[in-house]
Amino acid sequence: MAAVNRNMFDATVTPDRPHGAPLMILPLNLVALIVSYVDDPADLARLCRTCRVLNYMALPQLYKHITLTSYDKIRYRDEEPEGMGSASPFSMGLNAIITRPYATLVRSLTLRGIWRELELEEHARVGRVPDSAMMLNIAVRAAVDKMTELESFSWELNTKMLETVYLGLAKLPKLKSLTIRFPSSRHPRPTIVIPPMPQLQYLRITDIDPLCYPDDMSTLLWKCRKLRELNLHWSPRMRNEQEPSVMVHDYFRKCIAAKQPVSVRKVGLQNLYALHTEEFNVAVDNAALEEVTILNNGGADLSMNTFVDSTWPTMPKQDLRLKSLRQDAIGRKHAEFVGSFTGLERLYFVNASLNPSDDINSPRPLIASTALTPPGSDNPSSETHGSGPYSTMAANSPSRQASIRDLYLNNITLNHAATLRHLLLPARWPLSASAVARLVHASPQLEQLGFATEFNDMESLGLLLPFLRKLVALRLLVPTGPTSDATRASVSKSVKYAFPSTHALANAQSFADIVEVDDEVLMERLSESLADQQVFHRLKVISMGRKGFQLGGYYTVPADEGDQQGHVQLQTPSGSRAPSAEEARNQDKAQDRSPSFGVPGSASNSRTASQSNGHPPSSLGKRRREDETPAAEQEEEPTPNVESFDNAPCLHPVFSDGRHWRRRVRRVGWEVLQRWEIWGLDKQEL
Structure with missing residues (x-):
């Protein structure tokens, strides 16, 4: 953007209007502050079309966070199709980034929804990537190359991201956040070694399917020494169908070989169905972990998962310094883990179900499921810390449930109550x-x-x-x-x-x-x-x-x-x-x-x-x-x-x-x- 004359912030803009008040009578620095609080893209676009001054102020705000949604059908607004006279809003959004000089204003880019791929089955039989998918990746790569200031990138489309986009992201000097979603359908795609991105601090990969999309992320995890938050979500099919296809060692093999464990502060694992190996103890630095989330699919037959999940040890071999623990697990093995360390500040037992309409405790608005949302998977089952899950079978008898509940409450009271600031207990424990x-x-x-x-x-x-x-x-x-x-x-x-x-x-x-x-x-x-x-x-x-x-x-x-x-x-x-x-x-x-x-x-x-x-x-x-009581006059608090x-x-x-x-x-x-x-x-x- 061109430099702004300093006098602009000391003057007012008052164009003459014959039948009304002046357009703007406030100082420009105050107008700029007001514009900074506008976050609706439609409102920002209207401001950009108002006058040159507002265009100058609102344009960086409009392009700062871009979310493009692809639909499998043409949508209509007031009986008029979206994009009439040109192309879909998704394609036109990419076109604006590539062809106009605004790409350097973009800080966050999210691509989501459904990308239609014609003759998919035929291309899969002959081992080819559909042309529509390839052209999409080429267009996204062209946009990424222009967004030199990009800090966050999210791929949530139903088609696989190809190597051409990965290589473009690896060149970005300021990329700190990366979200990747693998397709839910099983159509072969080229296997990719994800390149390193040294500045990455947040990594989230969802719907991992090792049998169909075995991309190698070991180099990425090894080279990202600034990584502080890691979230891995496997396809719910792994657990529901008892597919022993997840080899945790493969994801961290280069960290293990180099004896450089991943030093992350937050770890999230969902639908992990894998055996535990001793090498995993040196893959993640447990001493650096502060927040852990473990979610599993409760819709599966948990008794069938026991043979795999029981391999994970109950007690970690290293001292933990966990501050936050969030899981949907309820079981004796997990309760014993909660009692194996001290110092938790936040403990959340997830109560939400997959069907919000059946959840009497959910204040979330009921939204019809759409193809824009990645397929959910999850519910109560298993466990905890950075070394892996401690899956347990659901207790069926009331007496067993009561004993597990009492064990949890005793361990929470003895080990963590003095430091707890947030506590969410299960709804099944009245x-x-x-x-x-x-x-x-x-x-x-x-x-x-x-x-x-x-x-x-x-x-x-x-x-x-x-x-x-x-x-x-x-x-x-x-x-x-x-x-x-x-x-x-x-x-x-x-x-x-x-x-x-x-x-x-x-x-x-x-x-x-x-x-x-x-x-x-x-x-x-x-x-x-x-x-x-x-x-x-x-x-x-x-x-x-x-x-x-x-x-x-x-x-x-x-x-x-x-x-x-x-x-x-x-x-x-x-x-x-x-x-x-x-x-x-x-x-x-x-x-x-x-x-x-x-x-x-x-x-x-x-x-x-x-x-x-x-x-x-x-x-x-x-x-x-407490804030109005002098220290000398404070009396000892009563003990309830x-x-x-x-x-x-x-x-x-x-x-x-x-x-x-x-x-x-x-x-x-x-x-x-x-x-x-x-x-x-x-x-x-x-």
């Missing part, structure tokens, strides 16, 4: 109040927590939340499993039709019934129950089953209005009461001036508030804001235990100076919840 209490007792650092609950009311929850001082996100799961499904189907139906929505909460017989209550009733209960600023001021998001709610600022309502609503407040320690009368009046005025959602009120002295309201001091101790929870008094709603405190609550969808790991990482994807 925890009692006493079990949650023991977990809370040992986990003072929890910031995000998700578990299945047996609570049939919200009283017990109020006993637990006050002791999670750093909790910002809470996910309550509806228990799943054969017994839970049958009970939920019968009880929920009877409660739904037997009581009006206003009484359904009081007559709920299970947590699933609470989730089915109208959103307005749930939000009103949450608004009242989470109004104690001393206890819940850090909590920002809470979900019940598939429903998510975002918590905002505090406000007050007249006492008579609060009494008429007739809701019961959650049980909370009386040491964590409302603010004092004077501070409540000041905060009430501030809230009246700024009623917008999401502006929390200030906290106040809990002891003064409890005395002004006539409540006795709490037997559980004083609860104050089962007895203190059971004996805690049930208190009245929080009020001050004749007014009841409430908290703003609104229903939110996946666009908000996905920002939090206990929702965003609950998926069968690496």
Whole structure:
């Protein structure tokens, strides 16, 4: 781009318009800042067509991240075919990169969808690559050669990437991220030795099929000394059909021969079905691993996989420093592994199923499956660390499931609870109040927590939340499993039709019934129950089953209005009461001036508030804001235990100076919840 005169940023652009306001009256540096927040390609394209100045500002933003999608059929918009008068948007996008002087603006390129290959079977019989596939790779290579500043490349098409593109990527000096998807269909293609890319930091390869596409990636893994994240996804056919075709040694053979193990910080393995060999212990540097994800296909007969998966050792031969562990496995062997080391900060048990419509705990929007999405594969089965998976058979008997659950909880409590910040437990483990209490007792650092609950009311929850001082996100799961499904189907139906929505909460017989209550009733209960600023001021998001709610600022309502609503407040320690009368009046005025959602009120002295309201001091101790309590005045935190929870008094709603405190609550969808790991990482994807 040409250099810009410095005076442009001190002037304004005000072309004369006869029938309206000037086009732009803001300084150009402010306009540039506004344009930088526009991320929709259509909006950016409209800005580029507005005027020269906006074209100059929006063009780099428009070409920075390019995603081109190929469709197998012509699509129509308002009865007009896409690309009418030229070619498909996919082809025209490649043409713009190659023929126009904008390729150096591209930082990220993603190619996805379906590329039609004519006479594929005939070409496969004679050992030829279809001309359409070859021409596609030539066009992509021409585009890659022009994108000298490219940092991320993703090939997610249904056809195989050929050597010509690999060689072009190897020449890019700034390429840091590479994603490759192999075809799901089995049509022969040339075998390729993937060249080294020294600057690569992120590598993701999906749908690996060694029998049909045995590309050699050992050189790539050996030469990428800056690689920090490695994700390998094998075709689900390997595990479903028990094909012993995966030889892990082949992927790391050059690292093993050179005695230079892959030193990555994050490792993800999905659908790995392979024998363990001793050489694998020197292929990956376990001491450098911090985050591990292991996902397997639960749709296969796990008993048939045991002969292969049992070869992987339970205990690693090196000391682990894992900080994050994510898997869909539940088994005794994996539970023993969790107890073999300490120091986990994030632990996620994946609950999501392959069919989102059957997942009662999923807040994800239902999207019809399309050819654009790589075929998913996965579900519960196996295990863990960087040395490989510890697959286990699913426990069928309830007693065996209970013993495995208790083993997990004991190992988590003893080895990791003191350092855990994120914890997502399986929905098939409905925890009692006493079990949650023991977990809370040992986990003072929890910031995000998700578990299945047996609570049939919200009283017990109020006993637990006050002791999670750093909790910002809470996910309550509806228990799943054969017994839970049958009970939920019968009880929920009877409660739904037997009581009006206003009484359904009081007559709920299970947590699933609470989730089915109208959103307005749930939000009103949450608004009242989470109004104690001393206890819940850090909590920002809470979900019940598939429903998510975002918590905002505090406000007050007249006492008579609060009494008429007739809701019961959650049980909370009386040491964590409302603010004092004077501070409540000041905060009430501030809230009246700024009623917008999401502006929390200030906290106040809990002891003064409890005395002004006539409540006795709490037997559980004083609860104050950590950031407002001087170090010299901080008292030792009370230690929660089962007895203190059971004996805690049930208190009245929080009020001050004749007014009841409430908290703003609104229903939110996946666009908000996905920002939090206990929702965003609950998926069968690496």
